[in-house]
Amino acid sequence: MDNPKNLDDYLAGLGISEADDDAPPPLLDPAASPVPLVAGEPDADPAALLDGFLKGLVGRIDPELQVNVSQDGMVVQAEIQGERASRLAGRDGRTLGAIEVLCYAVLSRQGHSELRVRVDAGGFRHRHAENLTRLAERLAVQVAKSGESHEMQPMPPSDRRVIHLALQEHPMVSTESVGEGSARRLIIRPRTDLVGG
Template identity: 65%
Template sequence: MDNRTNLDDYLAGLGISGADETEAPPPAPEVAAGPVPVMSPADEDPRAVLDRFLTGLAARIDPGLSVSVREGEGALEAEITGENAARLAGRDGRTLGAIEVLAYTVLAKQAGRTDLRVRVDVGGFRKRQADTLSKLAERLAVQVAKSGEAHELQPMPAADRRVLHIALKEHPDVTTESVGEGSARRLIIKPRSYGE
């Protein structure tokens, strides 16, 4: 049995194909009811592309999951809900991060949109994580303001750093800065008078 053929078939079923770009991917049997119209990448609505991909993925993982996609600020935001949706987050959100990377790749390939970010939440995981990070930011801000010394956090993904930046953006006593490169990029919380 050729594993490449099986993988190609599976990816084609999800709407990802290395085949001729003029052909539309076959519809997922559990999701699509009819033929998918052939569109050039520039003509296809990015929201529809993302919805189709995530709906197909969710249906293969758990038919009880549902997907909703909406346009946010410079990004497409998707929510996967259902009884077991939170399991899709994986350990420390790693599976969810992989789903976002795949979704972005599909969006770039099928809709020709590399300018849109993709944010996916499953079972409210991202919202709970953002709430936890915001509370951490407030605690650290109090600590930094009280001690007068900067606090450097461990390296973290851009989305998490962004939550912290936004949480402390209007804070009267502290400011934030991202330093480092790539996966080693981290956030520093420092007093407003620190270096100003």
């Protein structure tokens, strides 16, 4: 596959096309690494499947990076570590998001579509969640003082969840998600259940 022309060609190169289910997944460049990007049998351990896939993918990007995969209930988590790991996050975590989509596709193709996938690189997601929590706390103070709601820009579900959790016990404000799809956003409102202050 010298010149992939569309998404199907790229996915086929990663071994996650719908083409031949019985054929072993191809390598993008057989000389680049002896580890295939997708390895394993259906019903294999999801953490092991994801570990094999990410080690193959990350090994092609930067052989110095390490991958640690674990499973906690219905969530398979992967941490990519190394000196340059945070570069994999991309702008606003978009590259990590794309890697998560590929990881989910790999697990889904192997019969694990019920699982959620979380991938972090160099602690990016942890730092991002801390920043969102601090933002939520600042906005909660502003909303409580002004008595007026604050509507945030559309954001991914994982970001909205961080803010909901950060403010769920707040005595002066509540949160609500409104809108549909990629336009879904969060509103921080003054609590209306406070009577007389």
